[in-house]
Every structure is written in structure tokens, then in C-alpha cells.
């Protein structure tokens with residue numbers, strides 16, 4: 747069952763459950779279509795299982811953002827002094843230093859978007875404070891930051907994809923209308939309603955995590971993934987556009 751953040755009012759129970767059921771059926775049907783080459787019930791079963799597996803895999807992805815301007819991970823780990831100056835410079839306390847139990851190299855800076863995202867300061871003080879170049883001083887424009895990419899990881903839970911108006915992730919984006927847009931299409935299940943789907947622009951998304959932080963669901967339907975993970979999903983979730991950062 748999809749659970750909303752406690753501060754947000756939940757839609758009417760019956761309507762909500764019925765809508766969710768319809769969308770789940772729709773997603774399962776779409777997956778089954780991929781397996782039409784496999785005859786009968788076997789194809790349906792494999793298709794349904796594939797959809798569940800795919801969604802669970804993405805929901806469980808754990809990815810900690812490095813601060814803006816971070817070099818590729820290997821170089822970052824080799825050069826970062828673990829001095830914490832980027833964390834000290836961050837006015838929002840977005841940057842934390844990893845403790846032993848967090849599964850990241852101890853003392854290295856990271857951002858947990860759901861807790862405190864990167865607010866993408868105009869002057870990028872974290873980069874300015876870094877003495878080692880682990881946060882590259884070549885990044886002087888916040889539109890050129892690339893910490894990761896936002897992906898709708900749970901299409902069954904996303905309120906907007908159920909045909910309800912929810913523009914929360916869209917409104918939270920500091921690059922509104924550039925990094926994320928709302929695309930209109932008719933509701934394929936009801937045939938009457940409209941869907942305003944949040945679609946991420948691969949070129950413009952900087953991976954700040956403000957959308958993930960803002961998502962009204964208890965477990966966010968949109969998450970920032972590593973570039974490698976997100977690029978594998980480009981065809982299905984992104985629009986490639988001119989960078990306007």
C-alpha cells in the first residue's frame with residue numbers, strides 16, 4: 747500500500763484504492779505486452795513478475811550524492827582530504843561526513859537528499875571551500891552541476907501518474923520547467939481523465955534531490971540515482987533537450 751507523508755492529507759480511501767488498483771493493472775498489462783512472444787499464461791506471469799522485480803529494484807537503490815562539482819568517484823576518493831570544509835561551508839547543513847556504519851568511505855562528504863537536499867546555492871560555497879580540488883573549481887555555474895539524475899522509480903505510487911494533480915516535485919525544482927516538466931496526456935485507463943506526468947530533462951537535471959525531498963509519499967516515487975543507473979533508463983523516463991541551465 748502506498749503511504750503518504752504524515753503531514754499530507756490522504757485522498758478519500760475508496761477512490762484512492764480504486765485508482766491505485768487500476769494503475770497497477772495498467773502497469774502489469776504494459777509489462778505483459780513485452781512478453782507477447784511467450785505464449786499464454788506463462789508470458790503473463792513472467793511479464794507481471796518482471797514489472798514487480800523492476801520496480802522493487804529501483805525503489806531499493808541506495809545512492810548517496812556527493813557535493814556539487816565532485817570528481818568521478820575513484821578520483822574523488824583519491825583526492826578528498828576528509829577535511830569537512832565543504833560541510834562547514836554549506837549554509838543548509840546538506841553535506842554530511844560519512845560515519846563508519848553508513849557504508850561510504852569514512853569521513854567523505856555526502857548528501858542524503860530525502861533528509862536535506864542540496865539547495866543549489868548560486869555561489870556554490872562548498873566548491874569554493876574545497877582545498878583539494880575534489881570539488882572541481884571548473885564548476886562555476888550551478889546549471890553545470892551533475893550530482894546524479896532524478897528518476898520516477900515508482901510509477902505505481904506516483905500520484906500524478908494515477909491521474910491526480912500533484913505538481914510537488916515539479917514545483918520544488920530550482921530549474922523549474924527546464925530540469926523537470928509536466929507532460930499532458932489522456933488517462934489510458936479511464937479514457938476520460940488527464941495525466942500530467944513529471945518528465946525529467948536529462949541535460950538539465952543537476953541531481954540536487956529537491957524533488958526527492960519534496961515528494962509527498964512516505965517513500966518517494968522520484969529519486970536521484972547515479973548517472974550510470976539513470977542513463978540505463980533514459981529511453982523510458984527522460985527527454986533529451988537543449989541545455990538551458
Ligand code: SF4
Nearest residue numbers: 836864865866867872
Ligand atoms: S550548493 Fe549550497 S546547498 Fe548545495 S551542497 Fe553546496 S553549499 Fe550546500
Ligand code: SF4
Nearest residue numbers: 826827829830832876
Ligand atoms: S572540502 Fe574537499 S577535500 Fe575537504 S572534505 Fe570536502 S571534498 Fe573533501
Ligand code: SF4
Nearest residue numbers: 919951952954955957
Ligand atoms: S534532481 Fe529534481 S529538483 Fe533537482 S534539478 Fe533534477 S529534477 Fe530538478
